Amino acid sequence: MRSLLFTSSKASSPSHSSAQSPARSSVSTPSHHVTLSASIQEEDLLYAEQVIKRWDLDSPFYTKLDYLFTGDRREARQFVKSVRNLQSAMHLFVSESASSEKIIHAQKLMQVAMKRLEKEFYKILSANRDVLDSESVSNRSSRARSSVSDEDNEEEDRVSVSGTTVSDGERVTVSEMVMADLKSIAECMISSGYGKECVKIYKILRKSIVDETMYNLGVEKYTFSQINKMDWEVIEPKIKTWLHAVKVAVKSLFYGERILCDYVFESSQRIRESCFSEICKERAVTLFEFPELVAKSKKSIERMFRSLDMYNAISDQWTDIEMLFSFDSTTIVRTQTIASYVKLGDSVRAMLTDFEAAMQKEALKTPMHGGGIHPLTRYVMNYLVFLSDYTDALSEILADWPLHEHSPLPESYFSGTDESSSISARFAWLVLVLLCKIDAGAQLYKDVAQSYLFLVNNLNYVVSKVATSNLLLLIGEDWVATHNQKVKQYAGNYERMAWGKVTSSLPANPTVDNLSIEAARDCFRRFNLEFNEACRRQSTWVISDHKLRDEIKISLSGKISPAYQRLYERYRGSFVGVDSVVRFAPEDLGNYLSDLFHGAGAPGSGNTSSHSSSSSGSFSRSR
Structure with a gap:
């Protein structure tokens, strides 16, 4: 304000006014304003030069341990403001055809300032990894937008980023301040034409963090040949690792990176997309490619449940995946995710077909010693109980895959349930196939009493599994009541015969x-x-x-x-x-x-x- 008042009073002094002739007074006003503006810009340039040179990395007076954004925060705001004033002065010099010396001098000052800000940007990103983690970023980004005051507010004296809270009234946390500093520097460098340098630093440092996090989560890149050669005992732990990693990656890692990109580079949609895509795309493709490789590899019925786990994981995360990777440059991530989702569904259908075929081919050739529960009964019912926990996923997968016409269910088999439900029909059919196997197994006993005891044990096991699992919702309470009555009937027959x-x-x-x-x-x-x-x-x-x-x-x-x-x-x-x-x-x-x-x-x-x-x-x- 002092420089403005001083320049104005000097330009409008009586001696200066009296030098103008009345005839030329009409054209002196524009010249007066040009002179006034130029004078202001020159003083702003002088002030900017003083501030910028104090932080010149090549100055012999510069201490390498000093950083603008970790000391007196007023100095950081003055520096950014000086760069803006310098930029305005350069625009005026160009528009007024100022001497090349002034322009060259201003450009050199700008280079010094940008080199300084580039170092500050790198320092903030590298030294504050702990407060720029995904959880901190996602929790605090919205508050940072509203809590961080305008940088031109000279009254707010923020302190160093060494404490847990860093603003007046403890309104702004460390992560919020760091994000605000990054945004301030990024906007300043981009508006000054040095966005490329800023973006390069950001991409390198943040990509290294994403790579490191994914490595720690156990995410590795595989080929189909590698997966196809692995035994199930090797693949299953990798699937468990993937199930954990995909939750952390989508809900925290990628989410935090997207928010940080959107906040720091809010001024440029193109830069936001470029940064997020280069930082996360490659790792995201690797992450979402894994389920497809597993689904395309050799199949066996014991892989059913892990395949359904991966199917559900993608289904549960899809809304977030679609939002995070909404850019055109990240289309490949969405495409890969959908490909894995479809392949997993195909794999589940194939394994369920194999399971049904194995059940129907299975023959109980030897009577169960003691008339106890046959291993086939235990295995099939436990398998179906596990499957019933995936009803929603199976309903989607089997929606357009009804039972074959040559395997109709008996009338009233669905009493009390939804007969139109494809998933209910398929579970009921599988239970019925098992009951037929149990009836055939009872014929193997020479002792009639023991054959009835075999029926009692096995049918009671089937009914108990249905009654105490999600199978009850699919097959129905009437089915349980009817077959409980059969258990009692078989028990009575056993008592009479034995x-x-x-x-x-x-x-x-x-x-x-x-x-x-x-x-x-x-x-x-x-x-x-x-x-x-x-x-x-x-x-x-x-x-x-x-x-x-x-x-x-x-x-x-x-x-x-x-x-x-x-x-x-x-x-x-x-x-x-x-x-x-x-x-x-x-x-x-x-x-x-x-x-x-x-x-x-x-x-x-x-x-x-x-x-x-x-x-x-x-x-x-x-x-």
Whole structure:
């Protein structure tokens, strides 16, 4: 203001005015304004020269440890303002055809200033990586736009970037100030025609951070040949790494870089796009190419779930991916992401086809020892339970892939569910195929009672898995109720076939039927024989579900113990040498029954026999 007032009073002094003749007063006004403007610009140039030369990197008085934006912040604002004034002066010199000496001098000053700002820009970017991390940038960029005051506000005296808060009233955090400084320098250099130097520094430093972060996340570039040669035990950990990396990359790394680019280079759409594209595009393509390589590699049904995990990860992140890589120069990222998404869907369909085919070809050739749960039943139901957790993804993948006409479901099989649902129909069909396999497996047993126990164990396992998973939503509660009733029916058949001779050996009511001593002796001997034989024959049989096991034991005890108790109490004193005829006390029966159905060494207890496990060789363990 002092320089302006001084120049104005000098130009309008009486002595100066009296030198003008009245006849030329009409043309003196423009000349007066030109002189005034030039005088102001010259003084601004002089002031700019003083400020800029104080920070000349080539000056012998410059201390290399000094930085504009880490000391007195007023000095940094004065420097940026001086550059702007210098730029205005240069425009005036050109428009007024000023002497070449002035223009050359101003250009040299501008080069000094730009060299200084270039160093400051590099210093801020390299020294503040910790406060320019993606989370800090994404959380604070919006506040930085509103909290950072105009740089021309001389009253705001910000302090060094060494503390945790750096502005009056602690309104602006370190990351906000750093971002504001970068933006101020970038705008100054771009408007002065030195944007190329600024952008080059930005791209190099920020790209190195993205590369380092992606490396730390475990993201590597592979070829199809490399992936196709890898065993599943090698690929699966890499998929787990990718699933974590894609979340961090999209939600934090790429998101933070996009915000930082948009903020620092807000003045130029072209520069924003160029910077973000060069910094992130290559790594993003590598990241989103990996699922396609996995999907195109050799397929096996154990890869189903990880493929669906990757499919869901892309689906969940797609909105953000589309927004972040919306530039024309980053179209390749969106294209690659879509290609992986489509290939994963195709791969899932192929693996589901293989799974169905393997189920239908599988034949239960050997009876399950002990009548326990067959490995095929366990594997298929656990596989379907896992699949049911991906209902939304499978609904999209199978939307245009209905069941074949040659595999219709029985009428009313979908009672209480949405029959039109393609995904429900496919799950119901797979369960039905398994039930048919279980029915066929029951025919392998020579002992009819054991065949019913096999049906009880396996059908109960299927129903329990449906009732306690998302399969219930797909297949329906009515289905569960109907097949629970079948389990009870099979259990009743088992009891009659396995224990019918034991119950029939006891008189209906020994207290009413006056049995002779000889008839009573025959009852005891017959009961001893049949009960011993039933327990011996079923000593390795198994009921895997503890609740079902207890229910069957209670049912058997209710059919055997009361009748024997009455016989025992009525005739146990009628025999000499009673132990030779009456071998069991009533409480002994419960002990013998309680020891049954655990199947010591039987497959239903958790260990499968070699011949049973090998009968489902088409399937491997699910995850």
